Amino acid sequence: MHLHVAKELSGASDARGVLSLAINHSHCIASYDVDKVTKGWETFQRDPRILNRRRRLYWNYLWTHGSHVALPRNALAEANDALLWYITDNLISASRSVVPFSIVECEDLSQVLKELAHPCYDSSSAKTVFVSWFLREVCSFRDSEQYGTYTLKKSDALGKSKSSPPTIHRPPPFLLPLLDLIIRFFFFGIPLICLSHVRHSSEYRGRLANVECTTKLGKLHCTPSP
Secondary structure: OEEEOOOOOOOOOOOOOOOOEEEEOOOOEEEOOHHHHHOOHHHHHOOHHHHHHHHHHHHHHHHHOOOOOOOOOOHHHHHHHHHHHHHHHHHHHHHHOOOOOOHHHHHHHHHHHHHHOOHHHOOOHHHHHHHHHHHHHHHHHHHHOOOOOOOHHHHHHHHHHHHOOOOOOOOOHHHHHHHHHHHHHHOOOHHHHHHHHHHHHOOOOOOOHHHHHHHHHHHHHHOOOO
């Protein structure tokens, strides 16, 4: 274990700054509180969320300081185990999968991890950086999904509730012209302008946007003419 001093406070009596990171290499955990990684290990080991956050801090440190310490021996096995689950979820859940890597990306990552298992990479800083980056992403995903908190049944129920569209309450049709007149006359149409900006800013522009557009164009192209 060692202490990484990231920032010192001028005039502070304590030599460690508020951003000093305590790192426990034996258990692959890190914390900004030294006691959290030296005392009471059994206590937070039973809480998967706390343990996952400690490990995310550790892998983030190793990712940015790949030449300071060799990669832990069990790191590659953990990375392969997480990647195998991502591949499984992609195959089972298909488009409903929420894992951070697509099936193609998982295959590429699998090839890299398989190559890094070769003995010639045992002392490679690049290996430490790559595996640490991947495990940091694994911990981030697990934290967002509240890994270890719910059973599979409860987790599926929560996932379905999140994916279901919210209920929209619309005013009766005969009130719409009156509301439109009030908005345009009394409020100078400002709410309509704000609504237009909100819709534009919330439009999805991620990596699947082009795929969705291409799919729609393909369907239009394949539709037989009457």
